[in-house]
Amino acid sequence: MDPIFQTALTAFVTLFIVIDPILVTPIFASLTKDETPRARLRIAFMAAVYSIVILSLFGFAGNAVLHHMGVTLPAFRAAMGIILFIMGFRMFFDPDSEAQAKTPGPKASARENIAFFPLAIPMLAGPGAIATIMLLMGPGANAMEKMSALAASVVVLAIGVLMMTFASRIGDALGRTGMNAITRILGMLLMALSTQYVFDGIRVGILERVAA
Numbered sequence: 466m467d468p469i470f471q472t473a474l475t476a477f478v479t480l481f482i483v484i485d486p487i488l489v490t491p492i493f494a495s496l497t498k499d500e501t502p503r504a505r506l507r508i509a510f511m512a513a514v515y516s517i518v519i520l521s522l523f524g525f526a527g528n529a530v531l532h533h534m535g536v537t538l539p540a541f542r543a544a545m546g547i548i549l550f551i552m553g554f555r556m557f558f559d560p561d562s563e564a565q566a567k568t569p570g571p572k573a574s575a576r577e578n579i580a581f582f583p584l585a586i587p588m589l590a591g592p593g594a595i596a597t598i599m600l601l602m603g604p605g606a607n608a609m610e611k612m613s614a615l616a617a618s619v620v621v622l623a624i625g626v627l628m629m630t631f632a633s634r635i636g637d638a639l640g641r642t643g644m645n646a647i648t649r650i651l652g653m654l655l656m657a658l659s660t661q662y663v664f665d666g667i668r669v670g671i672l673e674r675v676a677a
Contacts, residue, residue: 469609469613472609472610472613473613473616473617476601476610476613476614476616476617476618477617477620477621479597479601479617480594480597480598480601480614480617480618480621481621481624483593483594483597484589484590484591484593484594484618484621484622484625486589486621486622486624486625486628486629487628489584489588489589489625489628489629490625490628490629490632491632491647491651492556492588492648492651492655493505493508493509493584493629493632494629494632494647495556495647495648495651496579496583496584497579497632505629505630505632506630507580508579508580508584509580509584509625509626509629509630510626511580511581512580512581512584512585512588512589512625512626512629513589513622513623513625513626515580515581515584515585515586515590516584516585516589516590516594516618516622517618517619517622519585519586519590519595520590520594520595520598520615520618521615521618523595523598523599524598524599524601524602524611524614524615524618525602525611527595527598527599528599528603537670537673538596538599538669539665539666539667539668539669539670539673540666540670541592541595541596541666542592542593542596542662542663542665542666542669543662543663543665543666543667543670544592544666546592546659546660546661546662546663546665546666547659547663548586548587548659549587549591549592549655549658549659549662550655550656550659550660550663552583552587552652552655552659553651553652553653553654553655553656553657553658553659554652554656555652556648556649556651556652556655557648557649557652557653557656558652589622589625592662592666593662594618598614598615598618601614602614602615
C-alpha cells in the first residue's frame with residue numbers, strides 16, 4: 466500500500482472514530498428540531514467550517530501555544546470534559562431549554578451561535594478530536610503527514626454535514642415527545658462521556674507528574 470494513502474487512511478479512520486459524526490447527528494436533530502431545512506443546512510455547514518478552522522489552528526500551533534501557556538493536554542481534555550458535562554446536564558434535565566431561546570427577545574440571538582457551540586465545540590472539534598489532530602500533526606510529523614491529517618479531518622466533517630442534512634427526518638419521525646426522550650438519553654450519554662474525559666485528563670496528568 467502506498468505510504469501516503471496509508472497515512473491518510475489511518476488519519477481518516479482515527480478522526481472518524483473520535484469525531485463520531487454518527488453520534489452528533491441525532492444531537493443535531495434535537496437542537497435544530499424547530500429550524501427550517503435551509504437553516505439546518507446552514508448551521509451544519511457553518512459547524513463544519515468552524516470545526517476545521519479550530520482543528521487546523523490546534524494542529525499547526527496547538528502544541529506550541531499550550532506549552533507556552535503552561536497548559537498540558539490532560540488539563541485541556543479535562544476542561545473540555547467539564548464543558549461537555551454542562552451541555553449534557555442541560556439536555557437531560559431541561560430538553561426544551563434550547564427551544565426557548567428561539568422566542569423573540571434577547572435570548573433569540575443565542576441560537577445564532579449554535580453552529581459554534583455546542584456543535585463545533587465541544588461536539589465536532591471536541592477534546593478528543595483536538596488531541597488527535599495535535600498528535601497527528603505534532604512535531605514528529607512531516608509535511609505530507611500533516612496535510613494528510615488535515616485532509617482527513619475535512620472529509621470526516623464533510624460526511625458529518627451530509628449526515629446532519631438528513632437529520633430532520635429523524636425529528637419528523639419521532640415528534641416532540643420522542644425528540645425530548647432522545648435528548649435526555651443523549652444528555653445522559655454526554656455526561657458519562659464528559660466524565661470519562663475528565664477522569665482521563667486527571668489520570669494522565671497525575672501519571673505525568675509521578676513519572677516526572
